[in-house]
Amino acid sequence: xxxHQFQTEVTQLLDLMIHSLYSNKEIFLRELISNSSDALDxxxxxxxxxxxYKNLEYKPKIDIAIDKGAKTLTLSDSGIGMNEEDxxxxxxxxxxxxxxxxxxxxxxxxKKDSSLIGQFGVGFYSAFMVANKIEVTSKKAGEDKxxxxxxxxxxxxxxxxxxxxxxGTSIKLFLKDEEVEFLxxxxxxxxxxxxxxxxxxxxxxxxxxxxxxxxDDDGKETEPSKTEIKNIQxxxxxxxxxxxxxxxxxxEYKDFYKQISHDSTDPILWxxxxxxxxxxxxxxxxxxxxxxxxxxxxxxxxxxxLYVKRVFITDDExxxxxxxxxxxxxxxxxxxxxxxxxxxxxQQNIVLExxxxxxxxxxxxxxxxxxxxxxxKYLEFYKTFGRVLKEGLYGDFENKEALLDLAMFKSxxxxxxxxxxxxxxxxxxxxxxxYYITGEEEAILRxxxxxxxxxxxxxxxxxxxEDVDSIIMPMVxxxxxxxxxxxxxxxxxxxxxxxxEEVKENEDKYQxxxxxxxxxxxxxAKDVKISSRLSDSPSVLIYxxxxxxFQMQQMLKQMGQDNLPTVKPIxxxxxxxxxxxxxxxxxxxxxxNDVSYLLMDQARLSEGMKIEDITGFAKRxxxxxxxxx
Ligand code: ADP
Numbered sequence: 001x002x003x004h005q006f007q008t009e010v011t012q013l014l015d016l017m018i019h020s021l022y023s024n025k026e027i028f029l030r031e032l033i034s035n036s037s038d039a040l041d042x043x044x045x046x047x048x049x050x051x052x053y054k055n056l057e058y059k060p061k062i063d064i065a066i067d068k069g070a071k072t073l074t075l076s077d078s079g080i081g082m083n084e085e086d087x088x089x090x091x092x093x094x095x096x097x098x099x100x101x102x103x104x105x106x107x108x109x110x111k112k113d114s115s116l117i118g119q120f121g122v123g124f125y126s127a128f129m130v131a132n133k134i135e136v137t138s139k140k141a142g143e144d145k146x147x148x149x150x151x152x153x154x155x156x157x158x159x160x161x162x163x164x165x166x167x168g169t170s171i172k173l174f175l176k177d178e179e180v181e182f183l184x185x186x187x188x189x190x191x192x193x194x195x196x197x198x199x200x201x202x203x204x205x206x207x208x209x210x211x212x213x214x215x216d217d218d219g220k221e222t223e224p225s226k227t228e229i230k231n232i233q234x235x236x237x238x239x240x241x242x243x244x245x246x247x248x249x250x251x252e253y254k255d256f257y258k259q260i261s262h263d264s265t266d267p268i269l270w271x272x273x274x275x276x277x278x279x280x281x282x283x284x285x286x287x288x289x290x291x292x293x294x295x296x297x298x299x300x301x302x303x304x305x306l307y308v309k310r311v312f313i314t315d316d317e318x319x320x321x322x323x324x325x326x327x328x329x330x331x332x333x334x335x336x337x338x339x340x341x342x343x344x345x346x347q348q349n350i351v352l353e354x355x356x357x358x359x360x361x362x363x364x365x366x367x368x369x370x371x372x373x374x375x376x377k378y379l380e381f382y383k384t385f386g387r388v389l390k391e392g393l394y395g396d397f398e399n400k401e402a403l404l405d406l407a408m409f410k411s412x413x414x415x416x417x418x419x420x421x422x423x424x425x426x427x428x429x430x431x432x433x434x435y436y437i438t439g440e441e442e443a444i445l446r447x448x449x450x451x452x453x454x455x456x457x458x459x460x461x462x463x464x465x466e467d468v469d470s471i472i473m474p475m476v477x478x479x480x481x482x483x484x485x486x487x488x489x490x491x492x493x494x495x496x497x498x499x500x501e502e503v504k505e506n507e508d509k510y511q512x513x514x515x516x517x518x519x520x521x522x523x524x525a526k527d528v529k530i531s532s533r534l535s536d537s538p539s540v541l542i543y544x545x546x547x548x549x550f551q552m553q554q555m556l557k558q559m560g561q562d563n564l565p566t567v568k569p570i571x572x573x574x575x576x577x578x579x580x581x582x583x584x585x586x587x588x589x590x591x592x593n594d595v596s597y598l599l600m601d602q603a604r605l606s607e608g609m610k611i612e613d614i615t616g617f618a619k620r621x622x623x624x625x626x627x628x629x
Contacts, residue, residue, distance in 0.1 A: 001160045006151075007093040009103040013122060014153045016106065016113055017129050025179070028126040029188070030195035030259055032075050032171060035124060036062045037199045039079025039169060041312030043141055046080070048311060049340035056141055056167070062203045064192075064234075068183050073131075076170040081140040087149045087159055091124060091136060096301055099123075102293040123262065128153050130182055131173035141167040189234050198240035198256050200310060202233045239310055241284040241331045245272055257286045261303070261329045265289045268381050270330075271366045273358075281355050285330035285363055291384050295327060303329035306346075308337045319347050321359060324392035327385050328363060357398075364402045371406060371419075379417060382408050393472045404479050410442060410463040412451055420479045423460060433483045436462035438470045438551050444608045449537035450487045456535050461487060467558075470551030490570060491545040492533065506530045506575040513583055513592070514573075520596040521571060531572030538577040539599040541569040541607055550609055571600055594620040 006014070040060040046053040058078075065074045082090060094100045099122065106113050127134055132152060139146035146164035151157035164170070173182075181187050185207060192203055206229050214223040240248065240256045257267045267286040275281050285304070294300040303326065305315040310333060321328055336351050346352060371378040382389075392403045408417035413426075423434055435454060439445045445463040454461050464473060476484055485492065507514070507530050517528045526544065534540055543549045547567045548556065556564055573580060579599075583592065598620055601611045611617050 001158060003156055003158055004088060004092055005156050009094050009100055010092065010125065011155050012106060013094065013099075013103050013125055014128055017122065017125060018153060024264060025129045026182075026191050027195070027258075027264060028130055029075075029182075029191045031123050031126050031262065033062060033192070033196045033199065033203065034259055034262070036075065036077035036079060036169070037196075037201055038312075038315075039077055039081070040201050041079075043078075043080040043167075044311055045313060045339070046141070052142060060201045062201055064188060064203060064205045066183050066185065066188070066206075071175050071177075071180060071183065072172050073175060073182055073188070074170060074172045076168060078166060078168040079141075081143075081167045081169055082136075082138040082147075083140040083143055083145070084147050084159060086140065087136065087138065087147055091149055092157060096123075096294070099293060101297070127171070127173055130175055130179040132176050133174040135172040135174075136169060137162050137164055137172075138169040139164045139167045143167075192234045195255050195259050197235045198238050198243075198252065199235065199259060200237060200239040202237045203235045204231055205234050206230070207232050239333075241272070241282045241333055242310065245274070248272075256284075257329065260305070260331070261286065261288065263288055263290065263292075263329075267329075268377065269366055269370055271362055273362060275355075275358070279351055279354050280335035282333040283330065283355065283359055283362075285328050285359065287363075287367070287381065287385075288327060288329060289380075289384070291327065295388065300326055302326065305331050307331060307333040308339050308341075309333070309335055311339060313337075313339070313341070314346075317343070317346060319356075320352070321356060321363075322392060322396055324388055324390075324396065325360065325363060327388060332359070360396075360399060361402075364399055364406065367406055368402065379408070382406075382417065387466055387468065390466075390468060390472055394475050400476075401480070404476065409436070410465065412446065412455065412461040412463060414460075418462075423462065424480065424482060426460060427482075428459075431459060433485045434462070434479060435459065435485055435487050436464055436473060437487045438464040438473060438549070439608050440467075440551070441465060441608060444606070447606070448487075449534055449540040449603070449606050450542070452535040452537060453533040454487065467551075467555060470549065471555050474548075474552065486549065487533075488542045488549055489545055490542055503530055503532050510573075510575060510580065510584070513580070516589070516592055517571075517573075517596045520593055521600055524568065524600055525571040526568040527570045529570060529572050530575050533572070534574035534577075537574060537602075537606065538579050539571055539573050539603045541603045542572055543567070543569055550607060571603060573599065594623060598624070 040062075043053070043056075043058060044060060047056055047058045061078050063074075063076045065076070066072075067074070089095070094103065134151055136149040137146060138149070146162045147159055148162040149157060149159050175182055185205065188205065196203060209228050209230055211226050211228055213221050213225040215221050240252065253270055253272075254266050257270065258264060261267075266289060268289050270284065270286045273281075273283045275283075292300070292303075300318075302316065302318045302320065304317075304320045306313045306317060306320055318326070320332060332352075332355055334351060334355060337349065341349065367378070367381070370381065386408060389403065390407060393400060393407070396403065404420055408419060409423070411418050411423070420434065427434075437445050437448060437450055439448070442463055442465045445451075445465060451461045464470075473484075473486065478484060510530065514528055514530070518525075521528060525541075531540060533542075541550075550569070553564065553567060579595065583595065586592075597616065601617050604611055
């Protein structure tokens with residue numbers, strides 16, 4: 001016998017599950033059945049592809065047995081099974097990174113934590129909601145020894161050698177006194193029908209049946225009524241995704257989603273395709289309502305399972321859909337793939353590539369439909385997954401227009417989020433481009449000097465305040481034949497600029513000052529120029545057409561590109577601002593020096609940048625204040 005400690009996160013999770021009032025306890029059965037179904041899937045695949053398993057008896061089946069006397073519920077499968085190492089690894093630690101980081105970040109507020117838990121499955125451990133002791137006896141397919149893992153939650157568990165004739169896993173739950181409802185046949189049957197009706201394997205149970213008394217023609221009883229026990233299959237085991245759409249009810253789609261996703265919330269939408277052309281396949285995709293815990297982790301768990309002719313192949317292949325659709329859950333079942341495809345082949349397989357392409361188009365068009373039909377629901381989706389969806393604009397050129405249509409933006413002129421289509425519809429005839437500004441905070445963007453001239457001319461500007469925007473937007477140069485341009489670009493359209501004559505006049509007027517300021521700021525600014533985009537502010541920073549702007553530079557640094565050359569911005573000054581009018585009449589070089597630095601720092605601040613030399617800034621400011629007083 002060996003005693004083991006649970007990983008800290010497991011103890012925490014168990015604690016939460018046992019002590020917080022969890023309203024939906026019945027899902028434990030769905031989680032255990034889901035594990036058994038996976039174990040059967042894995043063995044099926046091996047018997048078909050691996051010579052070592054060819055002679056193994058594969059009779060896929062899940063059995064559930066109730067013992068009212070002992071108050072136990074036992075779930076057995078003839079799947080792949082676990083050896084001693086597997087038991088320690090799988091039932092003593094938390095493997096899924098998302099779940100693990102969720103547990104690490106538990107708030108300690110029981111109510112909040114347990115409602116969060118409800119949004120995703122916690123797998124095997126959820127059985128401790130209804131049981132105070134669990135015994136797992138398992139024998140790995142192809143191995144001789146069997147083991148029993150047992151635990152009463154707390155901090156530890158035990159493993160002992162056991163005897164078991166056949167491979168697979170048997171899980172015995174010793175139910176808590178207050179959970180004896182799970183000893184009733186009809187209760188279990190209804191849970192199975194609800195969540196697990198369409199897993200591809202049969203679930204079997206003993207059912208007591210009353211056989212009515214037999215009477216003769218005179219009504220005399222010849223045989224008394226009796227009860228008989230019959231072993232029956234409770235679920236349909238029909239692999240939902242291969243059924244005809246017309247045969248499937250809405251609730252069945254929803255429940256199947258919960259079975260495959262471990263998520264207890266209904267999906268926002270689903271799309272079911274049966275393709276019967278040159279390439280035959282079935283796909284069923286779901287868009288969840290809530291984001292999985294690992295959405296922004298590199299090691300996220302992909303949500304799509306690959307089957308070939310109903311045989312499960314993998315649930316660990318990230319290439320089945322593009323990364324920007326990593327929140328999609330579902331199933332791809334292909335007819336024309338060999339079963340033992342290697343990962344390398346999978347990734348370049350033309351059949352799979354075709355299915356992938358069609359699937360992306362389908363999913364995007366379903367989202368489009370939702371956007372048109374039910375904007376509120378779409379916004380809910382977009383708030384949760386928009387940040388991820390937008391990543392597609394960076395790489396998926398084929399679907400760029402579709403993705404641009406789905407993208408939503410904050411605007412300088414309107415509340416809420418708008419689409420590019422809505423932006424275009426509100427554009428004036430003479431406006432040639434779509435304009436946007438990027439930065440970290442909406443409030444800073446709204447008051448940025450960079451959009452003063454746009455406001456003055458009543459031109460709408462899109463406000464992009466997410467970190468990915470500065471990486472993605474340079475890739476987006478056009479929407480529906482209209483150019484898309486950042487407002488801090490030196491190449492802004494003529495329509496925004498004042499007329500050229502006036503700029504020229506001002507350049508001449510301020511010639512001497514410009515030259516001096518350029519010299520003073522030569523370490524900080526690439527150039528100092530007359531601006532025609534400002535109304536109220538005295539100065540602003542812009543970037544050369546081909547230079548990365550501040551946000552982009554920050555992003556590149558965060559991505560580990562440390563030794564980038566520093567790109568200097570251009571300082572533009574507002575010739576109509578009284579500061580410059582007054583400077584014209586002074587010939588105080590020291591004053592000009594201070595003013596130049598102050599204007600530079602001010603422009604930095606309004607862009608959300610930091611001032612590097614704060615002491616210098618304060619000194620200069622105080623000097624000027626003193627002078628003014
Ligand atoms: P998840 O199913 O999300 O991975 P669980 O905590 O439910 O998380 O299960 C952990 C692991 O234990 C599974 O990934 C699987 O490897 C193993 N496991 C659980 N139940 C079974 C079973 N019935 N047969 C074989 N392996 C199982």
